[in-house]
Amino acid sequence: MRTPSKANDVAADAGGGPEFPVGDPSAPDPCIQIRDLNAWYGDIHALCDVGFEIGHGEVLALIGPSGCGKTTLLRCLNRLNDAVEDARVTGEVTLDGQNIYSGSVDPVALRARVGMVFQKPNPFPKSIYDNVAYGARIHGLASDRAELDEIVHTSLERVGLLKEVRARLDEPGTDLSGGQQQRLCIARTIAVDPEVILMDEPCSALDPIATAKIEDLIDELSAEYVIVIVTHSMQQAARVSNRVAYMNQGQLVEVGETDRIFTNPLHKLTEDYITGRIG
Amino acid sequence: MNRVVESRLRRRHRRERTFRGLCVASVLVAALFLLVILGSLFRQGASAFTQTRISLPVPAMLPAGDLPDSGAMDYDAAVLDALAALLAIDPDRAERRELRQLVSIDAAFVLRDYVESSPGRVVSDASVRVPASAKVDMAIKGEFDRTAASDRRPLSDLQIDWIDRLVELGAIERTFNTALFTNGDSREPELAGIRAALMGSVLMLLITLAVAFPIGVAAAVYLEEFAPRRAWIRLLELSINNLAAVPSIVFGLLGLVVLIDWLGMPRSAPLVGGLVLALLTLPVIVISSRSAIRAVPTSIREASLGLGASRMQVVSHHVLPQAMPAIVTGTIIGLSRAFGETAPLLMIGMVAFIVDVPSGVTDPATALPVQIYLWADSPERAFAERTSAAILVLLGFLLSMNLLAAAIRRKVEK
Structure with missing residues (x-):
């Protein structure tokens, strides 16, 4: 069920064809396929008939004005909206061909495959070591202390945090600086060895230097993980992603190669947004 | 401007x-x-923390040489003989009766304990300190007007004269009142103590804690973390908030009807008292635990959900540890309230004259605030000071509970 008024408004504004999205919604080697995804918070229709694919080896940037449903879409990909009381999701999201909303999929197991990094760094109020080890512990990834040490060290190494914190693994993760905390959260996520990492504006609370470090890190991680990143910064989307999805008022407006979107947007809404006329 | x-x-x-x-x-x-x-x-x-004692010379009480078989001794008479010898008087029967009022009835037992513990023979210069009666205690502490007409004060002219003589002789001393902390209740003020009541209170609090803490925290976790936002849950929350404001005597009635009448639990027992106080404390614990749980940031819950923790793991690994300092504080505040509660205990028969220290949760017992109420009701002057002393002990106990709460809070927060 869609809210017709909203959809019509957007279509009317666009002045183009009624069919969304424009661009290239399919990926050659799809990892995540989204079909007819709708989401509601109570009476608010937050996502409206979203459908596109995210390929293996891809960094997809979700852009769009505030409240357009980027974060909702992201949270649909690891079923984190299940935890929200009045949220309702219909449609289909498949991960490697399996519908994650089918009854047979356990959201707990799903979230081990689809990790998430949040807008505000949110390390646990535990030691740095325990922060990284937590996911591995609850999923039983390490059979002994040495293996756990190994996981913790590799994860910290991969986010470039190991040399900064090697001597103080027992200190609280909350004592680190904002950028370090965010890298700790990324280390915590990759310690579980997911296939997909969802990032919800991971740099919005960080200074430019910390942001640059995270962006470099996303580049490195993209070799191994599918990354979906929500960002408000067009420059960041241009720097880190190879595909961009532009959303507006709960609808997916345009998807395509990053270079193409920024140089030659097909939809008027996309063009308005990236040139700074809306948003 | x-x-x-x-x-x-x-x-x-x-x-x-x-x-x-x-x-x-x-x-x-x-x-x-x-x-x-x-x-x-x-x-x-x-003044209740000190007790007047009269030190009596042993040789005046006991025959020199071998002590007689302790069972055969008339210790009461021996104490009076010693007093008479000390005062250098030869009392007739009426005077002996007045003399008897100077010492506590416990004096004879003190003497007997001395005889039974001394190694067979009496040391010639030994003396035994026996507790003075409450009246003498009051006189020494200056609690009544000696110049009042003789029928308006508890001691006769003769007795006052004797007391003054004893003071001159240096036979009267004031020592720390250990009986206040080691004895149960007594009809004699100088022997009355708060140990039985304190023990009753402690046993009750342990039961209250054991029952109310787990139930209260579990209920709070369910209501905050798992309960759907439905009408009946709202009603439940409203009822719990209301329960916190219900007059405590109602909980006592509930205990009387349900625990004693239906379930056949013993009257005056700390078990019943503890359960009633648990009911009383439960809403306080639920409410404070809920606000503690609510104060844990959502970002922590989402972080751990995002890593693939189950709802239960989120609660037990992150939410509860973070909320625990505030939960503990709330619990101790609830327990302090329960500790000072009197009204519900009236309903379940805990207003009783209890001499023996309860050794288990089903023994008859009373509680410290109830003991205060009982003493405040007693006509003797000497019980007035003991009432205040018991209140001071109660306040001290509450203060240390709150300090404990603060200490636990600081420790867990670190």
Whole structure:
């Protein structure tokens, strides 16, 4: 069920064809396929008939004005909206061909495959070591202390945090600086060895230097993980992603190669947004 | 600056000063009340921590040489003989009766204990300190007017004369009142103590804690983390909040009907008292635990959900550990309230004259606040000071509970 008024408004504004999205919604080697995804918070229709694919080896940037449903879409990909009381999701999201909303999929197991990094760094109020080890512990990834040490060290190494914190693994993760905390959260996520990492504006609370470090890190991680990143910064989307999805008022407006979107947007809404006329 | 703004600014500053002055005055008034209460308690109660004793020379009481078989001794008479010898009088029967009123009935037992523990023979210069009667205690502590007409004071002229003589002889001393802490209740003020009541209170609190803490925290976790936002849950929350305001005597009635009448639990038992107080404390614990759980940031829950933790793991690994300091504080506040509660205990028969220290949760017992109520009701002058002393002990207990709460909080927060 869609809210017709909203959809019509957007279509009317666009002045183009009624069919969304424009661009290239399919990926050659799809990892995540989204079909007819709708989401509601109570009476608010937050996502409206979203459908596109995210390929293996891809960094997809979700852009769009505030409240357009980027974060909702992201949270649909690891079923984190299940935890929200009045949220309702219909449609289909498949991960490697399996519908994650089918009854047979356990959201707990799903979230081990689809990790998430949040807008505000949110390390646990535990030691740095325990922060990284937590996911591995609850999923039983390490059979002994040495293996756990190994996981913790590799994860910290991969986010470039190991040399900064090697001597103080027992200190609280909350004592680190904002950028370090965010890298700790990324280390915590990759310690579980997911296939997909969802990032919800991971740099919005960080200074430019910390942001640059995270962006470099996303580049490195993209070799191994599918990354979906929500960002408000067009420059960041241009720097880190190879595909961009532009959303507006709960609808997916345009998807395509990053270079193409920024140089030659097909939809008027996309063009308005990236040139700074809306948003 | 604009004149309007300037004149308004002056008025705003004046108002601010008035407001601050009122706040300071309120704090001062509150502090004054506290000082008055504590001051009067100390003034009345401090003397109860000492007890007047009369030291009697042993040779005057006991025949020299081998002690007789302790079972055959008339210790009562021996104490009176010693007093008479000390005062150098030869009392007739009426005087002996008056003399007997100077010492506590416990004096004979003290003497017997001395005889039974001494190694067979009496040391010639030994003396035994026996507790003075409450009347003498009051006289020594200056608690009544000696110049009043003789029928308006508890001691006769003769007895006052004897007391003065004993003081001159140096036979009277004031020592720390250990009986107050080692004895149960007694009809004789000088022998009455709070140990039985304190023990009853401690046993009850343990039961209250064991019952109310797990149930309260689990209920709070369910309501905050798992319960759907449905009408009946709202109703439940409303009822719990209301329960916190229900007069405590109602819980006592509930205990009487359900626990004693239906379930056949013993009357006056700490078990029943503890369960009733648990009911009383439960809403406080649920409410404080809920707000503690609510104060844990959502970002922590989402972080751990995002890593693939189950709802239960989120609660047990992150939410509860973070909420625990506030939960513990809330629990201890609830327990302090339960500790000072009297009314519900009246309903379940805990207002009783209990001499023996309870050794288990089903033994008859009373509680410290109830003991205070009982003593406050007693006509003897000497019980008045003991009432204040017991209140001081109660306050000390509450203070240490709150300090404990603060200490636990600081430790867990680290």
